[in-house]
Amino acid sequence: MSAPEHTPPTGLDLPAAPPLVEHPEVEWRRLDPRMLVVTPLNSLISLLPVLVGVVLFSSGDWGRLAFGAALVVLVVAAGVVRWLTTRYRITDDQVELHTGWLVRKRLATPRERIRTVDLTAKPAHRLFGLSTVRVGTGRQALGSEAATLALDAVTSAEAERLRQVLLRRPTSARDTPGAPDSPDTPNAPVPPPATVLAAFSPAWLRYAPLSTSGLAAAGALFTTALNLADDLRINLDEVARVRAAVRWLVESPLPVIITTLAGAALVLVLVCSMLVYLVQFWGHRLTREADNTIRARRGLLTTRSVSVKEHQLRGVEVSEPLLVRAGRGARVAAVTTGLGRTGESSLLLPPVPRALAQRVAAAVLRLPTAPTSAPLTRHPRRALARRLVRAVTPVPVLAAALWAAHALAWLPAWPARLALVAVLPAVLLAVDRYRALGHALTDEYLVSRANSVVRRTVALRRTGIIGWRVSQSWFQRRAGLLTLMATTAAGHGGYEVQDVGQTRGLALADAAVPGLLTPFLVPVTGPHQGQDPGEPAGDDQPVRRSAG
């Protein structure tokens, strides 16, 4: 249907481009016609504050009303143009999407490169039974948004069918060539039975107030409410009840003021965090589908379903933010190729009880016990010294700076004194960071744990390691420590084993991927080379997972 690509007259002797393969047998399809309503609706919802501002307070000003009307017309027109110009088709070997009117985009993704399929339905989509289909490839986030192929939107049934068709290996015998895309395929796959690995339970809500997102949500909601009141020209001072409450509070004794404010803040945080948790994770269901994909579904208003091909999975990450850890909770994410580096989409389980998190991690990897719960080998004491230096040094530096400011009479003396008090939390942080450090090697996985504020335990499939980075700072060289990073095509691209003993770290890397590092390893000969004081016997003892 497109004009043949003609070679630009560059005068360069470039090899001819491979011929553009067209599949006339597969028909182009449009997005669902209901998008003519949904796209403008979504845009209007996001423009609502502006429209309300323009229309409600125009007070008969025709110019402002006309501006509002023009905005609506423009939004509707944009939706129509988008629908008219967007077409997609799924051929035997690729997914193609043509979109845009002034700027035309043509996206094509080879089906063999498809790693993940993400179905999202915003509230407006759900009202009309539609879903957006996003196709993730192995490419690591390079201008991620532009490169993702998204069909926004098709009917939810079609989305589900596409999910299955796209995740199936294109070479599969079940794939009827030429006809995988016709709307009324008689052999449309019946929804296959799926194994449920985890399902939302109201008991998980107790982790909601322990996550920082709850706190952030409370703050956001509070400011939004204030802004809205401001936009709607409601002067809070003029509402009699608010005024009475403020007066009562101001005239109360100090302890009453403090407890009231703290109680109100606590209630606000509790309610908001639970709301956020519910909105994000309501109906969370982690399943293994019959076609060997791991699928996570969740959402109260916007529903989201992320499917990962099982053979793209390179491991799991169990992370425990400080407060969640204190409540013996953890969340689980997939280490996989094809998802962006942001944690959001790879999340398999929100904060849940840790024991459940480990059980699910094991089930996802098809193992009886999770490698992330394997006993870990502690790192040498010298690593503790490093943590301490790194955590504590900023404190006296800050105190000295504040004291200098005091000496120059810019500041009173108390900030400097107060800064010194920070030594205690700094020491606690350092000790906790050290206690987190550990590694293990299992038959199939390299396991590494680190960090305190968000303690992360990563189990990386040993066959998924595609290289090593070994780094030593000057201080690490003196202490005989090193930081080992296993590079991989999945997740963050590399996972670290921090501050491991030099010999232990190198031996670990050598054992994890046999042969790769071997030709480059030599025994330490001279007494001056690679100072690695013998690992104390205590370093070899496995540590039990510390109870929160």
Add this chain to the structure above:
Amino acid sequence: MNSPDTTVPPPYPLAGQLRLREPEHRVSRRAVTWWTLRALIGWLVLMIPQLVALLVLPGTGWLAWTLLASAVLGVAHTAVMPTWRYRVHRWETTPQAVYTQAGWINQEWRVAPTSRIQTVDTKRGPLQQALNLATVTVTTASAAGPLHIEGLDHDLAVRLVDELTETTQASKGDAT
């Protein structure tokens, strides 16, 4: 499929203390000149505005001190860093892997198996062109894994790229 995933017990076969040996080849001797020039330019970019401000703007006497500090640090850095780097920066290719060592105060070793190499390319800035040097970058499917060999003789770099490209094309698969 549900076979237990047992922990491989430490200690792994430890025969005494281990270290990474130095890769076989040094980079070009001209890399020292390149690093020196680069450091010099960096410090001049930092110092010239200070000097101008000191001479032109009134009441900026304290800039004399920061300028002095910059000068001392700059001279020390420019004198020490290039030769130190030259002692550290090394590279090696084997039929199985590419291996590099880099850094000076902080050092880093990187290994990538040839079967996982995705692209091999060279890059030359104006300074490197003037000195007939090139940087070879070897990328894998990992965002964290590229290997850089800085300051290679340009002809050698071209030959290395050809050789690695040939080896890479011989191996199949999408290298993830």
